[in-house]
Amino acid sequence: MTADRSAPRGRALRSENRRAEILQAAMSVIAERGYRGASLSAVAERVGMTQQGLLHYFPTREALLIAVLEARDEWDTGGTQGGAHAWPLEMWTLLVDYNTTRSGVVQTFSALLGESVTDNQPAREYFAQRYVMVRERAAATLRHEFGERLPGGLTPEEAAPLVVAVMDGMQFQWLLDPDSADMSAAFRHLIALLGEERPQGG
Amino acid sequence: MTADRSAPRGRALRSENRRAEILQAAMSVIAERGYRGASLSAVAERVGMTQQGLLHYFPTREALLIAVLEARDEWDTGGTQGGAHAWPLEMWTLLVDYNTTRSGVVQTFSALLGESVTDNQPAREYFAQRYVMVRERAAATLRHEFGERLPGGLTPEEAAPLVVAVMDGMQFQWLLDPDSADMSAAFRHLIALLGEERPQGG
Numbered sequence A, B: 001m002t003a004d005r006s007a008p009r010g011r012a013l014r015s016e017n018r019r020a021e022i023l024q025a026a027m028s029v030i031a032e033r034g035y036r037g038a039s040l041s042a043v044a045e046r047v048g049m050t051q052q053g054l055l056h057y058f059p060t061r062e063a064l065l066i067a068v069l070e071a072r073d074e075w076d077t078g079g080t081q082g083g084a085h086a087w088p089l090e091m092w093t094l095l096v097d098y099n100t101t102r103s104g105v106v107q108t109f110s111a112l113l114g115e116s117v118t119d120n121q122p123a124r125e126y127f128a129q130r131y132v133m134v135r136e137r138a139a140a141t142l143r144h145e146f147g148e149r150l151p152g153g154l155t156p157e158e159a160a161p162l163v164v165a166v167m168d169g170m171q172f173q174w175l176l177d178p179d180s181a182d183m184s185a186a187f188r189h190l191i192a193l194l195g196e197e198r199p200q201g202g
Helices: A003-039 A038-046 A051-057 A061-076 A089-099 A103-116 A123-146 A157-177 A182-194 B002-037 B040-047 B053-057 B061-076 B091-098 B103-116 B125-148 B157-176 B184-196
Strands: none
Touching: A003 A038, A003 A051, A003 A061, A003 A103, A038 A051, A051 B061, A061 A089, A061 A103, A061 A123, A089 A123, A089 A157, A089 A182, A103 A123, A103 A157, A103 B103, A103 B157, A123 A182, A123 B157, A157 A182, A157 B103, A157 B125, A157 B157, A157 B184, A182 B157, A182 B184, B002 B040, B002 B053, B002 B061, B002 B103, B002 B157, B040 B061, B053 B091, B061 B103, B061 B125, B091 B103, B091 B125, B091 B157, B091 B184, B103 B125, B103 B157, B125 B157
16 A cells, blocks of 8 residues: 555656756746747756657646746745745845846746736736735735834835836836846835835925 | 829828728727737728738738837827927826726737837837836926925936836736726825825824
8 A cells, every 4th residue: 555655656756856857947048048048948958858748747838937937936935925924125125136137037027927918828827816915925024114004104005016016117127228227226216215204395 | 293292192191091090990909809809800800901901001910009009109198208398297197097997908018018028029129219208208297396306205217217117017917907906096106105295203
């Protein structure tokens, strides 16, 4: 009986490892070649599989890319996204800074976000769920930092969509023209607006 | 000589009218059927042309859709985008409100914005130029309203990318989940943060 159960478990584990290996390879290919360069064949080659073998793990290119974005969310948050801990506010700023060093995955995120609004699967489902989760996480951070009312006057729930919109919106401006759009500065400006009390008439 | 020149002019005018008619038809189809429903054949049928005839005016579906977005910018701004007049701040808020009534074209904008970051033509060129122009226009509005320093502490040039990022970023949140993301409220919150002086300790 034990043997009957351990063999499938061993297979499941190997499959899980293989999946992680593919995601890692896809992340490298994206970093080096950007969204369009991240073809199934390039990822298969990197991980030493046939394209047919890769399709066993991810049925389409889009499914693979969405899985990469999910894995990035997971890495970025240290796997705490479902947890009760609120991220410190500084982590959000550092994340935006970090994103300026990885245009390939930011480009992939932005391209799939564009696809997601046109009924596409699985991008639509991923982004819709992600927005609910990221807004909640942003609100938790702001509540932890400032309480029920931010110095700038908004509630955490009113401010959270702005935090997320500025992150995503600035990525487009930055990808299209990095010299004219400074994501890090813009994000810090928003945080200052939300969090700083200013004397009247200043 | 006069006849030699008037005939081509007449043709150019007819061609210009035809082009405007196609854009109008495309706008209607987008409003009714959204981004994916706005096929070249649907637009051709609406305007009573063959698809081949349509391709004479717009070489690809993407070129047609970009031309629709350009025409919308033109309509929305009353053709003043190159002019010296700064839009009143209230016009920006009304534009965001208006966009909540036309999800088809907002969806088209957002989908093509996603495409634009992956080396695509002509979307990339359109959006890169548009961002330069819209940021300038936003800065002009803010300077006209508040002078060289906004009550919230930023300069017009620091605040302009935030205004644009919140407009674009909120459109994605709203398209994916209109019940959970209120574009109009979010935009008003940002304007309040930028423009309202608040007493210390409030």
